[in-house]
Amino acid sequence: xxxISQKPSRDICxxxxxxxxxxxxxxxVTMMFWYRQQPGQxxxxxxxxxxxxxxxxxxxxxxxxxxISRPNLTFSTLTVSNMSPEDSSIYLCSxxxxxxxETQYFGPGTRLLVx
Amino acid sequence: SQxxxxxxQALSIQEGENATMxxxxxxxxxxxxxxxxxxxxxLVHLILIRSxxxxxxxxxxxxxxxxxxxxxxxxITASRAADTASYFCATDAISNFGNEKLxxxxxxxxxxxx
Numbered sequence: 001x002x003x004i005s006q007k008p009s010r011d012i013c014x015x016x017x018x019x020x021x022x023x024x025x026x027x028x029v030t031m032m033f034w035y036r037q038q039p040g041q042x043x044x045x046x047x048x049x050x051x052x053x054x055x056x057x058x059x060x061x062x063x064x065x066x067x068i069s070r071p072n073l074t075f076s077t078l079t080v081s082n083m084s085p086e087d088s089s090i091y092l093c094s095x096x097x098x099x100x101x102e103t104q105y106f107g108p109g110t111r112l113l114v115x
Numbered sequence: 116s117q118x119x120x121x122x123x124q125a126l127s128i129q130e131g132e133n134a135t136m137x138x139x140x141x142x143x144x145x146x147x148x149x150x151x152x153x154x155x156x157x158l159v160h161l162i163l164i165r166s167x168x169x170x171x172x173x174x175x176x177x178x179x180x181x182x183x184x185x186x187x188x189x190x191i192t193a194s195r196a197a198d199t200a201s202y203f204c205a206t207d208a209i210s211n212f213g214n215e216k217l218x219x220x221x222x223x224x225x226x227x228x229x
Contacts, residue, residue, distance in 0.1 A: 033216070040224075041222075042203060042221050042222050043203070045216055045217070045218070098215050103163065104148075104158075104160065106157035106158040107157050108156055109155075109157050
């Protein structure tokens with residue numbers, strides 16, 4: 001199993017600013033993902049964080065808005081850039097083996113409120 | 116778009132009763148997983164069932180899979196207050212770049228009444 005931590009756990013930000021969320025795994029994992037979850041809703045995949053290369057983004061998400069880094073097999077960051085109130089959400093990272101075949105472990109999430 | 120839809124959206128039962136949640140999906144899958152999310156927390160993996168399996172047990176959990184109907188159910192027996200949470204099914208899919216990803220259902224909010 002893997003234990004995943006996220007920082008910050010929550011933040012309140014002003015419109016137009018950027019926030020970087022950190023995701024740390026206590027062991028090396030093959031895959032890391034970033035999700036967004038609106039309150040009371042399901043999870044939507046933002047992107048796959050690839051170690052040592054550019055992240056791969058899902059439809060509707062772009063690198064300029066959500067730059068992602070993954071310098072090694074245990075750490076990743078997601079930046080929410082030029083924030084607007086519509087970015088208010090919970091952001092979750094996950095890590096594990098191959099996504100469809102093995103358990104994915106999730107961080108506790110980062111609650112973001114943009115004013 | 117969401118791969119899975121779950122029903123009911125919300126379910127309230129008395130402690131000790133059984134809770135059943137259903138998940139329907141649209142395309143062929145290799146595996147289906149169930150996750151639990153306590154309020155304000157991350158997701159916890161419960162069980163994975165493969166497409167060639169029809170039923171799987173884990174403690175008080177029983178999962179069934181019917182690939183002909185593209186549906187799965189999660190049964191929690193002898194419910195406890197600690198089972199209060201949201202439950203999501205997730206299916207494997209291929210992302211735009213060919214790597215595997217999970218697509219989550221809409222979720223069922225389960226409340227256990229003491």
